[in-house]
Amino acid sequence: MARLKASYDAIPAGAPVRLAKKTTNLFRPRAATTAPGLDVSGLTGVIEVDPTARTADVQGMCTYEDLVDATLPHGLIPYVVPQLRTITLGGAVTGLGIESTSFRNGLPHESVIEMDVFTGAGAVVTTRPGPQGQHSDLFETFPNSYGSLGYATRLRIKLEKVPSFVSLRHVRFDDAGLLAKTITQITETKEYDGVRVDGLDGVAFAPGELYLTLATWTDEATQEPSDYTGQQIFYRSIQQRETDLLTIYDYLWRWDTDWFWCSGAFGAQHPTLRRLWPRRYRRSDVYMRMLGLDRRFDIADRLDRRAGRPLRERVVQDIEVPVENLPAFLEWFDAEVGMRPVWLCPLMAKQAWRSYPLQPGEVYVNLGFWGTVHVGPEAVNGPKNRAIEARVHELGGHKSLYSEAFYDRQTFDELYNGANLAAVKRTYDPQHRLTSLYDKAVKKR
Missing domain, CATH: 3.30.70.2520 (Alpha-Beta Plaits)
Known part of the structure; x- marks a missing residue:
């Protein structure tokens, strides 16, 4: 925290305040700058996991990969684990992460109990939800603010109990209307055909070929768990089999190995090249760096x-x-x-x-x-x-x-409650050191 504050003080007045981060999961370009960034290198870890209370105190720049590595030995995971390993907890909260448990657990910020935010004023404030919560205006405005109000440095989150395996059912639909009705029913009942549903997502491959993947937590290994970190590719299995079994760990990262299906753009799905492509490099952050090279050149x-x-x-x-x-x-x-x-x-x-x-x-x-x-x-x-x-x-x-x-400015403000964003920003970033959300998202500053 001392390094973070010192790096903030070193940024000249009027220069953009940004994170000095090597990785990103953002896909919007931004203007180049030579100004130094915020030093968040000491904010990448898990502070504590409390198995009894089922909570974790986590630093804001901790990746979900590292967070899961700390919680899973206790049989616990965050309520929502976004699909990509290098998404950070702070990033998922300020940028609206999502995954298959969101039909019952909402978005990542909805399981946050308490959060420390380094604001545009250079101060750290502890925020809590609810009408009586401390700095609740900042807490409730922080999701979807993308660093325009500040950066989360510590978050206390709820964890849920999970077993060792996940049983999958891939259900095909020819009609999008029926699929939509089924989603509504599963969301209401948390089950399908009398079987509990713990995770729910799907893929539309083509008109008339849509699938829902229904995940059920289980301790029973009814078959050898599938491995989609090798030659087999997860998204293709959805079309090829009706049921499957994964370890809970592999289920959480099932989309990361091939960046959903986008790894194909780099040849990583070609059978011959895949055999030569080391497993440790079949992951979303590697493809992201390759995409960066494509943009650069x-x-x-x-x-x-x-x-x-x-x-x-x-x-x-x-x-x-x-x-x-x-x-x-x-x-x-x-x-x-x-x-x-x-x-x-x-x-x-x-x-x-x-x-x-x-x-x-x-x-x-x-x-x-x-x-x-x-x-x-x-x-x-x-x-x-x-x-x-x-x-x-x-x-x-x-x-x-x-x-x-x-979006034009008026439409953007209508969609994302620009009036409230501006009011909260006046309180926590009175000198406007941090780039506004509109300038970040639309003007690419």
Whole structure:
């Protein structure tokens, strides 16, 4: 904490305040700066796990990979473990992480009991939820603020008990409407065909080919657990088998090995190359660094120009729509964007949160789609991304801000409660040392 404060004091007035971090899970570009960053190198660990209270005190820059390594020996995991190993706890809380337990546990910030925040004023404040909670205005505005109000340095979170294995059922649907109704029923009853459901997500591979993956925690190993860190690839197994068994550890990171399905862009799914690709390098942060090289040297764009292909628009987004509007969005997305597969992750917020106004108790479905579309010269203006934003708004949804956004200021403030953000920022960052959320998400400062 002393190094963090010293690094803050060393940043010149007027220079952007940013984290000095080597890894990132953000997909939006930002302006270059030569100013030093905040030294958070000492805030990457787990302070304490309390197996009796089922809580953990964790530093803000601790990755979920390290957090799970500390909790799982006690038979415990966080309420929500985002899909990628290097997502940090503080990042998931300020940036809205999500995973298959979100249909019953909400988003990561909803299991936070207490949080220390290093604010734009250079002070550390302890925040707690509830009407009588300390600095509750900051606590309730922090989710979806992306460092515009401060950075979490310590969080106390709830943990849940888990067994050793996860039993999976991959249920196919030909109709998106029936899939949406099934999601609603599972969210209400927490079961399917009389069997308990502990984790729920899905994949839309093509129109008429959609799957829900139903996960049930279990101590019974009815078969040899599958291994998708080797030659086999998890997302392909969804189409190939109706049931499966994973260790709880492998279930948590089932999407990380191939960055969902995006590792194919680097050849990591080619059988021959996969045999030569060391397992320790089959992980999302490695692919992210490779993507960074592509951006830096414009490799894909150069290859497209050489082959005479139209310019690509990068369409990397996670959006949420009310479950009843899922079929309408998928139909529109197929016609206007045409990108598949699409990840489906149901969620339900437990209470209202000021910066991301999901309706408490209403079922939403997060749709994740990550890739590029050949659109030609207009790609630089983001026509597909702008169309997605408009359609999501029409369907009563929102989109996450970890990637590019194109909203005008008025629309952005309406969607993300800009008035409240500004009021809280005046309290905790009166000199505006931290970049505003709009400038971060849209202006890329």
